[in-house]
Amino acid sequence: MQHLKRLHPLQIQKENLPPNEAMEVDEVRDTPAATNNLPSCSKTSSSTLPSSNISSESLPSCSKSVVTSNISGRRSKQMKLYASSNELSRAKIAEIEKKLLLMIVSDFQPLSIVENTGFLQYTKALNPLYSPPNRKILANEILPKAYNESAVALKTILNEIKYTAITTDMWTSDNNIGYITVTCHYIWDSILFSRVLATQDATLIMSTPSHTSKNLAEAITTILNEWNVYNKTATVVSDNAANIKCAINDHLKMHHHPCVAHTLNLSVNEALKDSALMELLKKCKSIVGYFKHSVQGSEKLKLTQQQMGLPILKVKQDVATRWNSCLHMLRRLLEIKDALSVAMASLPNAPDILSANEWKVLEDCVQVLKPAEDMSTTLSAEKYPTLSLVIPLFHGFEYTIKQTTPSTEIGKSLQLKILEVVTRRLGGYESNKTVAKSTFLDPRFKKIGFGSEDNANNAQKWITEELSQNILSNQTMAHSTLESANSESLNLHASTEGIWAHFDSKVTNIKSHSTPGSLLILMVRQYLEMQPLPRTENPLEWWRRYKTTLPEMYDLATKYLCIPATSVPSERNFSKAGQLTCSRRNRLGSKNVDKIIFLNSALSS
Numbered sequence: 001m002q003h004l005k006r007l008h009p010l011q012i013q014k015e016n017l018p019p020n021e022a023m024e025v026d027e028v029r030d031t032p033a034a035t036n037n038l039p040s041c042s043k044t045s046s047s048t049l050p051s052s053n054i055s056s057e058s059l060p061s062c063s064k065s066v067v068t069s070n071i072s073g074r075r076s077k078q079m080k081l082y083a084s085s086n087e088l089s090r091a092k093i094a095e096i097e098k099k100l101l102l103m104i105v106s107d108f109q110p111l112s113i114v115e116n117t118g119f120l121q122y123t124k125a126l127n128p129l130y131s132p133p134n135r136k137i138l139a140n141e142i143l144p145k146a147y148n149e150s151a152v153a154l155k156t157i158l159n160e161i162k163y164t165a166i167t168t169d170m171w172t173s174d175n176n177i178g179y180i181t182v183t184c185h186y187i188w189d190s191i192l193f194s195r196v197l198a199t200q201d202a203t204l205i206m207s208t209p210s211h212t213s214k215n216l217a218e219a220i221t222t223i224l225n226e227w228n229v230y231n232k233t234a235t236v237v238s239d240n241a242a243n244i245k246c247a248i249n250d251h252l253k254m255h256h257h258p259c260v261a262h263t264l265n266l267s268v269n270e271a272l273k274d275s276a277l278m279e280l281l282k283k284c285k286s287i288v289g290y291f292k293h294s295v296q297g298s299e300k301l302k303l304t305q306q307q308m309g310l311p312i313l314k315v316k317q318d319v320a321t322r323w324n325s326c327l328h329m330l331r332r333l334l335e336i337k338d339a340l341s342v343a344m345a346s347l348p349n350a351p352d353i354l355s356a357n358e359w360k361v362l363e364d365c366v367q368v369l370k371p372a373e374d375m376s377t378t379l380s381a382e383k384y385p386t387l388s389l390v391i392p393l394f395h396g397f398e399y400t401i402k403q404t405t406p407s408t409e410i411g412k413s414l415q416l417k418i419l420e421v422v423t424r425r426l427g428g429y430e431s432n433k434t435v436a437k438s439t440f441l442d443p444r445f446k447k448i449g450f451g452s453e454d455n456a457n458n459a460q461k462w463i464t465e466e467l468s469q470n471i472l473s474n475q476t477m478a479h480s481t482l483e484s485a486n487s488e489s490l491n492l493h494a495s496t497e498g499i500w501a502h503f504d505s506k507v508t509n510i511k512s513h514s515t516p517g518s519l520l521i522l523m524v525r526q527y528l529e530m531q532p533l534p535r536t537e538n539p540l541e542w543w544r545r546y547k548t549t550l551p552e553m554y555d556l557a558t559k560y561l562c563i564p565a566t567s568v569p570s571e572r573n574f575s576k577a578g579q580l581t582c583s584r585r586n587r588l589g590s591k592n593v594d595k596i597i598f599l600n601s602a603l604s605s
Helices: 002-007 017-029 073-084 091-106 111-115 117-126 137-161 213-226 242-251 261-269 275-293 295-307 323-335 337-345 356-379 387-403 409-429 433-440 453-486 490-513 516-529 538-545 551-560 568-580 589-602
Strands: 164-172 179-188 191-201 233-238 255-258
Touching: 002 538, 017 356, 017 538, 091 111, 091 137, 091 589, 111 117, 111 137, 111 387, 117 242, 137 179, 137 589, 164 409, 164 568, 179 213, 179 295, 179 551, 191 213, 191 589, 213 242, 213 409, 233 242, 242 255, 242 568, 255 261, 255 433, 261 275, 261 356, 275 323, 295 337, 295 589, 323 356, 356 409, 387 409, 387 433, 409 433, 409 453, 433 453, 433 551, 453 516, 516 551
Parallel strands: 164 233, 233 255
Antiparallel strands: 164 179, 179 191
16 A cells, blocks of 8 residues: 555545545645656655755656655655754854853853863754854853843943942952952842942952952942942941951941841850850761761661651751851751661761750750841842841840740850840941931831830931931022023013012912921821831832832932842852852953853842
8 A cells, every 4th residue: 555655646546545545645636746747757766855955856757656746745844944954043043152151150160161072962962053152252252242231231220220239248269369249239120139240350450469458449449430339339238357347438438337147147156155065066066077977977877767767868067157057067966866866876986976965955056046047047138128127137036035945054055145145246236327227218117126216216317317418409409400491581570570579479488487307207207107018028119109109218218228238149159259260160260250250140130
């Protein structure tokens, strides 16, 4: 049957065929070339059709077999598709290269990946027609083009906004290059954004290589001026290092806000320096170190967990500079307590196991440290306002710590110590003007978030004073503009000025009694009388709804709600940058490090 269908299609009787095959015969009969002037072919079948770049007119004239001059519709479409896909269009290449750069920027891959044998084989398997650009083209053409396009878009936005806040930090790469990272935070269309402005080799933008306060101020000024945000920056957030604080306060003459996460870290580390607790922590670190470095120990722990039907969990190591890593270590030890105790009992070289009372101390420590962890995590976010959270979170932390009930003496001592230290270091933020204004302008908190009524009233007074200054400044500018605009029309009304003098004097008298201060007091009162926003809702969405009702206050909200509570955003960026400057990638120049981190920041905004 296949032979007849292939070589003698016109001799097949439709009546003797199944319905689906009969339909195929109809299709052949309906083809004009099947009934008129068919060329012949000797010993040639449809399995030996010419390649797709040869037209049907070039087929040879043969004598014994019949082949249609036009290939069936379905086959013809396949052949045309194959013929048209011998090369990729420019648009398709551009699309692929955009995705290639996206992969490099998202995952911090080295630019040299495009020359790796495995990567080339992989891309060839995905699309044989595509050849990736080499590293030089990627570095000198594709990456700069994407950076420039993104930078222009960001500058357009920054030119339109009124206020920004800055976080900054210094870090050193694996190849011993000192970098400075500056991250910009701003509210655009009632949405909070955090964008890296620059990650630069500090020696290239400083007059001398030393990290003095003057040189740091020089570097920050260069970056802020490049992006035209120097005069828009309300606050600079950094760690508590003396040189950066001096650079911001004394040289830049800007307001410096110390990183709350850094302050909290110092507070907890101070609280943990209890002699009895330090001995227990040392014992815990010894156990963790053993299971980290002993193959026999780690395998025994894993086997014990399997035999007991427990999740396979490894120990977690403490990092001296981060108190939360100590919390993670203790929490994990408690999670694997049962399997750990069994495994250690059968390991002759294992450290001494913890006593029942020591396990209770660990439980107390985790209970006491958890509120500090929650506070640190909440304040280190980038997608929502955080400075306004400092005051209410501190009071929440204070309340929670007081409510904990440690069962051991060491636990009770830690509870009292951490409460005392955190109160001493963070309690003063309620009277800090910048923090207080931010909390007051958050519609979730207003005056409710304050612990002291006096501090809440001060925040209201500071907001009213700043609103008054802003309105007077705007009125002065508007008045001068109006005077110049109306100077030409004064003569037109001179003839009627006399009959309107009485009315004009009444208007002037009313204006004198309606001072900007009195109007602002009413505006602030109106804001306070509105129902507080639920704590879990977005304050910026609230301000979007009421920006036309309270325009002057909305303006201030964009100034104070964009300020982050911590410098963690910049720390995250140099943590990412460390991936770029490790030994495998140390051929990457500082300018390309800057571009890749900038583009990565754009992706996450």
